[in-house]
Amino acid sequence: MSVRTTEILVIGGGPAGLSAAIEAATLGAQVTVVDSDLKLGGQLIKQTHKFFGSKDEYAGTRGYKIADILFDDLRKNADRIEILSDCTATGYYPEDGTVTCMIGEESYFRMQPKKIVVATGAQERLIPFPGNDLPGVYGAGAVQTLMNVYGVTPGDRVLMVGAGNIGLIVSYQLLQAGVQVCGVVEFMPKVGGYWVHAAKIRRLGVPIYLQHTIVEALGERTVTGAIIENLAPDCTPGGKRTTIDCDIICMAVGLAPTCELLWQAGCDMKFIPQLCGHVALRDPSMRTSHPDIWIAGDAAGIEEASSAMVEGRIAGLGAAGACGHGTPEERKERFAHYSERLADLRAGEVGEKIRIGVSAAGVQKWEE
Amino acid sequence: MAMRLIQEHPILDFEHGKKKKVRFTFDGTEMEGFEGEPIAMALHAGGVRIYRETPEMKRPRGFFCAIGKCSSCFMVVDGVPNVRTCIIPLREGMSVETQRGRGEVRSEEERGV
Numbered sequence: 001m002s003v004r005t006t007e008i009l010v011i012g013g014g015p016a017g018l019s020a021a022i023e024a025a026t027l028g029a030q031v032t033v034v035d036s037d038l039k040l041g042g043q044l045i046k047q048t049h050k051f052f053g054s055k056d057e058y059a060g061t062r063g064y065k066i067a068d069i070l071f072d073d074l075r076k077n078a079d080r081i082e083i084l085s086d087c088t089a090t091g092y093y094p095e096d097g098t099v100t101c102m103i104g105e106e107s108y109f110r111m112q113p114k115k116i117v118v119a120t121g122a123q124e125r126l127i128p129f130p131g132n133d134l135p136g137v138y139g140a141g142a143v144q145t146l147m148n149v150y151g152v153t154p155g156d157r158v159l160m161v162g163a164g165n166i167g168l169i170v171s172y173q174l175l176q177a178g179v180q181v182c183g184v185v186e187f188m189p190k191v192g193g194y195w196v197h198a199a200k201i202r203r204l205g206v207p208i209y210l211q212h213t214i215v216e217a218l219g220e221r222t223v224t225g226a227i228i229e230n231l232a233p234d235c236t237p238g239g240k241r242t243t244i245d246c247d248i249i250c251m252a253v254g255l256a257p258t259c260e261l262l263w264q265a266g267c268d269m270k271f272i273p274q275l276c277g278h279v280a281l282r283d284p285s286m287r288t289s290h291p292d293i294w295i296a297g298d299a300a301g302i303e304e305a306s307s308a309m310v311e312g313r314i315a316g317l318g319a320a321g322a323c324g325h326g327t328p329e330e331r332k333e334r335f336a337h338y339s340e341r342l343a344d345l346r347a348g349e350v351g352e353k354i355r356i357g358v359s360a361a362g363v364q365k366w367e368e
Numbered sequence: 369m370a371m372r373l374i375q376e377h378p379i380l381d382f383e384h385g386k387k388k389k390v391r392f393t394f395d396g397t398e399m400e401g402f403e404g405e406p407i408a409m410a411l412h413a414g415g416v417r418i419y420r421e422t423p424e425m426k427r428p429r430g431f432f433c434a435i436g437k438c439s440s441c442f443m444v445v446d447g448v449p450n451v452r453t454c455i456i457p458l459r460e461g462m463s464v465e466t467q468r469g470r471g472e473v474r475s476e477e478e479r480g481v
Contacts, residue, residue, distance in 0.1 A: 048379045124433050135430025137432070142432060147374060150402075150413075152372065152412050153372040176377060221428050
């Protein structure tokens with residue numbers, strides 16, 4: 001197996017990873033980004049809606065256009081950033097700090113970096129119900145990939161499960177793509193996402209079944225329908241059941257951080273419900289308990305692309321700083337700036353859950 | 369079967385007409401798709417929903433996460449099992465087959481390593 005080296009290895013080419021790479025490169029580091037997908041940009045390239053947040057993180061710009069801005073920044077630093085797409089990091093070997101990588105399906109090499117930023121993103125959650133393994137039960141991100149990246153019609157009639165922001169936004173995107181949405185099922189008595197997203201699909205006549213859950217996917221070989229059930233106010237089952245005629249059941253029931261590599265590296269991990277799963281503990285520079293590994297984005301806790309980009313900046317700064325790039329003053333100034341932006345994004349009532357989560361995952365300073 | 373593609377969209381322009389079409393086979397039947405796009409996209413556009421059969425329960429499985437993380441869309445491609453068809457690019461003349469069971473991992477000799 002061939003061995004390659006790099007100064008900073010960024011694992012994951014989504015908003016967090018690309019921001020980390022750009023930040024580290026502008027300080028003078030040599031960076032390699034590996035991404036398992038064919039296209040860079042992670043989930044950003046699938047987002048056709050305009051972002052909220054602050055001006056610094058391109059509020060008012062559509063997600064895939066934000067990805068274009070990051071790609072521009074990558075090109076400006078092309079002499080310092082090497083990009084490997086269709087390249088999956090498959091394992092971390094603590095004995096010598098090697099990351100094994102796979103190009104396509106059968107071509108492997110060993111990567112020996114000085115520092116690593118893990119920005120591996122998230123994976124889709126599923127909830128248990130009979131038939132949830134049938135073809136036609138798709139993750140919301142997968143439906144976005146089909147219709148927003150490759151322009152493939154996902155199906156004829158879609159039942160959306162989950163009325164958080166992702167469920168609401170993807171429902172609207174389905175309507176834009178000319179696909180019928182037969183309803184949105186939500187376990188809670190109110191929608192979890194922003195009201196503006198719910199209002200858009202309600203105006204177009206899509207029913208939102210609050211206090212409902214999916215109890216079965218129908219079909220022998222592929223999905224042909226679904227049974228949903230009304231829950232009592234105390235969430236006990238047994239209420240009225242409705243059969244929905246659909247060929248796609250789109251699951252928007254949450255994400256979990258992808259952190260296998262961090263477990264392999266022996267990072268201190270903790271289950272933090274507000275961050276949606278097990279995450280690595282981190283200091284303010286996003287460094288984990290492993291002195292050579294930083295984290296950023298959804299891999300550090302499920303949040304949003306805007307904050308993922310700022311976390312990426314912080315992690316890239318930390319990793320480049322640890323390699324001796326930039327002056328202490330410069331690094332301090334940049335760090336203060338990014339910390340302030342992150343705090344702004346997490347301000348107010350909507351940021352409360354995240355603030356609790358990051359505080360529970362935070363360590364002031366690792367012992368040297 | 370014609371590919372089911374989104375032709376009109378208020379925000380996005382997919383430029384399907386500018387992409388290069390290639391031919392491949394799915395379980396021996398000829399299909400078409402766009403070169404360099406994931407295999408699963410061409411299958412889905414061509415109406416194929418079942419990609420493999422589970423080893424124990426023989427349940428059908430298809431597309432699920434589309435980011436190469438869940439293993440639901442594993443298929444046998446040009447004789448190689450467990451190919452993540454959602455992120456592996458389509459090439460002219462590929463042989464794509466429904467995967468039954470776990471699939472035999474090829475030796476280094478067979479892979480030409």
